Amino acid sequence: GNSVTQMEGPVTLSEEAFLTINCTYTATGYPSLFWYVQYPGEGLQLLLKATKADDKGSNKGFEATYRKETTSFHLEKGSVQVSDSAVYFCALSSGSRLTFGEGTQLTVNP
Amino acid sequence: GAGVSQSPSNKVTEKGKDVELRCDPISGHTALYWYRQRLGQGLEFLIYFQGNSAPDKSGLPSDRFSAERTGESVSTLTIQRTQQEDSAVYLCASSSRTGGRTDTQYFGPGTRLTVL
Numbered sequence: 748g749n750s751v752t753q754m755e756g757p758v759t760l761s762e763e764a765f766l767t768i769n770c771t772y773t774a775t776g777y778p779s780l781f782w783y784v785q786y787p788g789e790g791l792q793l794l795l796k797a798t799k800a801d802d803k804g805s806n807k808g809f810e811a812t813y814r815k816e817t818t819s820f821h822l823e824k825g826s827v828q829v830s831d832s833a834v835y836f837c838a839l840s841s842g843s844r845l846t847f848g849e850g851t852q853l854t855v856n857p
Numbered sequence: 858g859a860g861v862s863q864s865p866s867n868k869v870t871e872k873g874k875d876v877e878l879r880c881d882p883i884s885g886h887t888a889l890y891w892y893r894q895r896l897g898q899g900l901e902f903l904i905y906f907q908g909n910s911a912p913d914k915s916g917l918p919s920d921r922f923s924a925e926r927t928g929e930s931v932s933t934l935t936i937q938r939t940q941q942e943d944s945a946v947y948l949c950a951s952s953s954r955t956g957g958r959t960d961t962q963y964f965g966p967g968t969r970l971t972v973l
């Protein structure tokens with residue numbers, strides 16, 4: 748079956764630090780890959796997505812590249828801000844449902 | 858436009874009672890999904906509705922769980938004889954197309970269920 752493995756958290760960084768949150772997946776076929784973000788007290792929001800190999804999703808300074816050869820979709824940001832503090836979820840879709848990783852809590856300190 | 862809405866936002870119930878959770882998808886979205894998020898964990902798929910097709914119920918954890926959807930609008934998730942392990946945030950999502958792999962699912966704020 749499908750599965751997503753995310754870097755364990757929590758992750759604590761200082762403002763302007765570089766962020767990487769690792770995500771690897773196992774899936775049949777050709778899944779689409781997603782990063783969702785859950786800010787404190789808010790609902791789950793799509794951050795970015797990629798639907799085929801070598802696609803790069805980007806939004807709000809975050810990027811992730813769909814790497815089929817390594818079955819990975821790592822999330823990166825060059826300079827994090829305090830407002831990026833949230834829980835980040837990697838997910839895949841090979842059909843009608845999303846399969847999520849367990850989430851990575853990120854805290855950015857000023 | 859309006860996003861996915863869910864009610865109630867919080868529900869506290871006693872073990873053994875039935876609860877009903879409601880989801881209003883984004884207008885025009887044909888696909889609707891329910892997920893469960895236990896504390897500190899990722900989301901688990903529960904059920905998927907697409908138009909008039911038979912729902913995909915493969916994620917429902919037991920026969921105490923059921924869900925209905927009226928056409929392409931409101932959905933209700935019912936949990937009968939609630940147990941403490943049912944405590945979680947129940948999230949609803951909708952998408953505009955046919956539930957294909959490239960579709961973006963838009964999530965509601967969730968219903969936090971606490972079973973005492």
